Amino acid sequence: MGKNAIPASPRPAELAIGLPAADIQHHVVTAPDGKRAYRVSVWTPPLGPVPSTGYPLVIMLDGNAVFDSLTRTDDALPAGQSLQAVVVGVDHEPRDHADAKPFDPKANLAERSYDYTPPSPGADAPRGAPNNPHAVGWAKRGGGADQFLDLLLQHIVPLVQARYPVDPGNRNLYGHSYGGLFVLHAALTRPRAFQRYVAASPSIWWNNNFILQALASPSPVLPAGIDITVMAGAEAKGQDALPDSPESVVRALSRITHVRADLQVFPGLGHGAMLPASLAATLQRYVK
Template sequence: MPAPHPAQGSTRRALLAAGAGTSLGLLGGCATGSPAVPAQLLQAPAAALPGTHQQDLRDPASGNTWRIWVQRPAGPAPATGHPVLYVLDGNAAFALAAQLARNDAARPPELRPDAAIVVGIGHPGDAVIHPAERQRDYTPPPPGGSATPQAGGADRLLDFIARELQPRVAQAFPVDAQRQTITGHSFGGLCVLHALFTRPALFTRYAATSPSVWWNQGQVLQTAQQFMQAHATAPRAFSARLHLRVGSLEHAQAAATPARAVVQAERRLLDRTTTLANQLTTLAWPELHVQMAVLPGLDHGSVMLPGLVDALALAQQAR
């Protein structure tokens, strides 16, 4: 898909500031200058995304609490049930994914995909990113080791999804068991890959955007090798689709600063992810379909949104 050109930071900030000033001026009846925000605007009810619900759920097994968002499907259930998209980093990504699903539901009937359920998984609080909790929940445990309060808790999160969250969603809606998708970006993408390589039947579709394959000296790449060896011969008790997305600027030569170039050279995210995709594609397993895309002109942060667009499309694909 064509990638948007990221705006220059200073220009974008100036445009946003100008737009905000104009809007508030119109609302408050102010013509010029820097208008104060009208008191009645601040006292208005908080905005809400239609059709969504939010709840903090405590996992009885681990004791961790995750914030869960669910958007009801904006359309009738297909004969096989609704596809479900589970979105990691829900604080940052759920509203985006939910609105994309709402947009799909407003398309003409002949262009409208099956109505999807969007489930966000995040952390309590209003911060967009929770760095400590992300590292705790999205990184796999070290080989032969176990999770600590700081890292390695991916299996705890995946257990929570399997034992608590998926059954709740299936109880609330008619779901399509063959269209269960999980998506994540960066550390979230790392968790997606760990899920595929350690429990490939938990979901049927996996969308990893800029996955942190460098974590712990490339541990997930070693897990991938173990996965390939464990399932080298048929039959394989899973059927999965994997979408990998990486920005073309995620390598050292494209870094904006020398410091960032050092980080990107150490992580080699673009090269490592491409190599992983090639290895998995070469297997030619009928039970595993791999699709890799390098999105032009995008870096690690800006690739998240188009990754979500593609993840939703993956979730809605026909069986």
């Protein structure tokens, strides 16, 4: 597992933070082409003195799933502690434009597969799938990550910064699964966009392990102070890690100058269970 691996207890982290649904505000942002609409869900800390520089901004992909998980979790923080960050969930607007519904992972599979995966050779028909690395056609069309990243940075982040008391110098990006793959791509291609990147159970396998190829050749040159955390559950294999493992991603990131990369492991947790556990572990950083 290596010196950068940080074991984490899954149950306390999973149950640590809950947010009241009534405190969440929703906005709709339409893509410049007019073909896609995104739900931007925002939670801010309760009334109290705002830090002089503003609150840390935590952008979380798959926002419908994120807030479905957080609003179904009791707030188990110790007395006197509270979450001191503005939490923003970004997702596709439900087609019926109704209020947020329990997360359906298949409802927007094609959209998120396109938005969250990097442009790469063969992205229109990506190779690779869980438990079948040579499969063709399992994964939906991909390659739209740069367009979605533009939307995120040029439209969604400015909207949040204009309406909420956030610190523009403390921006953080979180994603799980395909979202975790997107976070890694964003860190490599737009490293100044955020100060911290969190990739939970990233889909390393996507398109014949393309993200590992991006890490290997050529070695990216990133600015100082980039903080990248990879979170993993049962897919973490310790010292016997395979080339397409979370450990291999962290090793490759650690070789890049100026990057602080670490692996946080949740022993035994499956892919789905990593969502609530990694959410709370990410937000714990902002509890005071």
